[in-house]
Amino acid sequence: xxxxxxxxxxxxxxxxxxxxxxxxxxxxxxxxxxxxxxxxxxxxxxxxxxxxxxxxxxxxxxxxxxxxxxxxxxxxxxxxxxxxxxxxxxxxxxxxxxxxxxxxxxxxxxxxxxxxxxxxxxxxxxxxxxxxxxxxxxxxxxxxxxxxxxxxxxxxxxxxxxxxxxxxxxxxxxxxxxxxxxxxxxxxxxxxxxxxxxxxxxxxxxxxxxxxxxxxxxxxxxxxxxxxxxxxxxxxxxxxxxxxxxxxxxxxxxxxxxxxxxxxxxxxxxxxxxxxxxxxxxxxxxxxxxxxxxxxxxxxxxxxxxxxxxxxxxxxxxxxxxxxxxxxxxxxxxxxxxxxxxxxxxxxxxxxxxxxxxxxxxxxxxxxxxxxxxxxxxxxxxxxxxxxxxxxxxxxxxxxxxxxxxxxxxxxxxxxxxxxxxxxxxxxxxxxxxxxxxxxxxxxxxxxxxxxxxxxxxxxxxxxxxxxxxxxxxxxxxxxxxxxxxxxxxxxxxxxxxxxxxxxxxxxxxxxxxxxxxxxxxxxxxxxxxxxxxxxxxxxxxxx
Numbered sequence: 001x002x003x004x005x006x007x008x009x010x011x012x013x014x015x016x017x018x019x020x021x022x023x024x025x026x027x028x029x030x031x032x033x034x035x036x037x038x039x040x041x042x043x044x045x046x047x048x049x050x051x052x053x054x055x056x057x058x059x060x061x062x063x064x065x066x067x068x069x070x071x072x073x074x075x076x077x078x079x080x081x082x083x084x085x086x087x088x089x090x091x092x093x094x095x096x097x098x099x100x101x102x103x104x105x106x107x108x109x110x111x112x113x114x115x116x117x118x119x120x121x122x123x124x125x126x127x128x129x130x131x132x133x134x135x136x137x138x139x140x141x142x143x144x145x146x147x148x149x150x151x152x153x154x155x156x157x158x159x160x161x162x163x164x165x166x167x168x169x170x171x172x173x174x175x176x177x178x179x180x181x182x183x184x185x186x187x188x189x190x191x192x193x194x195x196x197x198x199x200x201x202x203x204x205x206x207x208x209x210x211x212x213x214x215x216x217x218x219x220x221x222x223x224x225x226x227x228x229x230x231x232x233x234x235x236x237x238x239x240x241x242x243x244x245x246x247x248x249x250x251x252x253x254x255x256x257x258x259x260x261x262x263x264x265x266x267x268x269x270x271x272x273x274x275x276x277x278x279x280x281x282x283x284x285x286x287x288x289x290x291x292x293x294x295x296x297x298x299x300x301x302x303x304x305x306x307x308x309x310x311x312x313x314x315x316x317x318x319x320x321x322x323x324x325x326x327x328x329x330x331x332x333x334x335x336x337x338x339x340x341x342x343x344x345x346x347x348x349x350x351x352x353x354x355x356x357x358x359x360x361x362x363x364x365x366x367x368x369x370x371x372x373x374x375x376x377x378x379x380x381x382x383x384x385x386x387x388x389x390x391x392x393x394x395x396x397x398x399x400x401x402x403x404x405x406x407x408x409x410x411x412x413x414x415x416x417x418x419x420x421x422x423x424x425x426x427x428x429x430x431x432x433x434x435x436x437x438x439x440x441x442x443x444x445x446x447x448x449x450x451x452x453x454x455x456x457x458x459x460x461x462x463x464x465x466x467x468x469x470x471x472x473x474x475x476x477x478x479x480x481x482x483x484x485x486x487x488x489x490x491x492x493x494x495x496x497x498x499x500x501x502x503x504x505x506x507x508x509x510x511x512x513x514x515x516x517x518x519x520x521x522x523x524x525x526x527x528x529x530x531x532x533x534x535x536x537x538x539x540x541x542x543x544x
Contacts, residue, residue, distance in 0.1 A: 084320055240308075243306050253339065289425060290309055502528055
């Protein structure tokens with residue numbers, strides 16, 4: 001580790017002895033990483049889903065590790081609770097009726113999760129589905145929307161239901177008018193605020209079965225009675241604090257929660273068979289790295305800043321834990337010097353040594369860290385990204401984010417401890433220690449806002465079936481994994497290939513790749529151009 005090197009250098013030991021000592025230290029780090037990740041990513045913890053018994057076991061383990069290291073609690077306690085909304089459950093009293101037909105909830109119809117808990121009744125004109133009080137609204141404007149895998153149906157439904165409410169509607173019933181390829185399903189964890197009126201959805205088969213019964217009548221009675229109940233869980237952020245009585249504090253963090261059994265819909269595992277998602281890389285690796293860095297800082301002579309170590313929960317559900325602690329503790333630039341986040345740092349590629357450092361644009365001070373030796377760095381300037389540093393960037397705090405890249409085990413049960421590159425993670429830890437040690441000698445870094453990736457609204461009707469390597473920035477899109485049964489696999493695309501063209505569309509990176517993909521529809525045939533090793537290859541591909 002960095003501080004061990006400094007001590008040995010000051011002691012004037014021979015270079016040979018210094019190298020041997022570092023090697024011993026690295027071996028000790030690797031042993032501890034294997035112990036920490038091995039436990040956190042074990043089946044016993046059942047995937048560390050926020051609010052679960054597995055999360056509580058992980059929290060207790062992390063707390064004990066900090067106590068054993070002799071690092072005290074923050075504001076009097078190690079664990080800081082936050083409320084996690086586990087969604088809204090449909091109560092048995094919920095009913096949707098067309099005439100005398102009571103529809104089967106979830107199978108034929110269901111309330112939308114932003115619905116108000118109310119009852120509404122009205123009579124709708126069968127041919128045009130119009131009414132003065134209950135509105136029946138088609139979900140899709142055309143067949144293209146109904147076939148678009150990325151159509152934001154909930155956003156559209158919320159906007160239209162909100163407008164209906166403003167215009168005096170007492171209830172809204174959406175219906176699938178085109179037999180959508182990717183029909184809506186009940187989203188218990190909607191991010192939309194509840195409306196005052198009840199809102200429901202009628203699927204295509206039910207629409208076809210029940211509404212023709214009223215074709216020759218003047219009205220179709222519609223009744224919507226919605227009762228949803230919020231379900232709350234308690235999550236736990238774990239903190240440990242080295243108080244140097246300094247004016248500013250450095251925060252180092254990593255989330256320790258993961259997907260449990262994949263029950264929240266964020267698993268990429270094709271079979272919904274309830275397997276444990278152990279999350280060794282995501283993010284037992286970052287959690288173990290954080291504890292190693294805490295130990296290093298504890299043993300060092302870093303005194304210019306206070307050091308706060310935070311293990312976040314609720315990251316996988318939308319950065320819930322980090323948002324909560326930033327809010328509850330009032331973290332801002334008046335108190336916090338900067339924040340370092342580690343998320344998925346356990347899969348360093350021994351061949352490429354590719355390391356992504358995010359947040360570089362959030363402070364001029366970070367420019368010095370873009371070209372570390374021993375790593376091939378991809379730089380992401382933005383302070384906002386899909387991990388907990390975003391919560392701190394939003395509070396005006398400079399951030400750095402370390403990430404060794406996506407892989408085919410991402411968000412799958414196969415992200416296990418035996419696939420971690422422990423020696424590679426030790427190298428990443430060593431470098432982050434160097435960054436922290438260097439910054440301890442420097443004044444509080446200045447903050448600046450960054451541009452956030454603004455991906456144009458592209459409507460996708462097809463998918464290629466690849467997992468891109470987001471750290472690749474050398475032109476084209478590098479394939480990190482290929483999904484069985486999808487067009488890419490059938491065309492012969494392999495992991496490691498670089499896609500440079502789809503049909504007539506040049507692919508220079510993720511933005512142009514998405515724009516190219518948006519130009520195709522199901523059934524289209526074209527050529528995909530790839531670079532494999534030294535060869536340029538053109539492969540026929542069909543979108544299905």
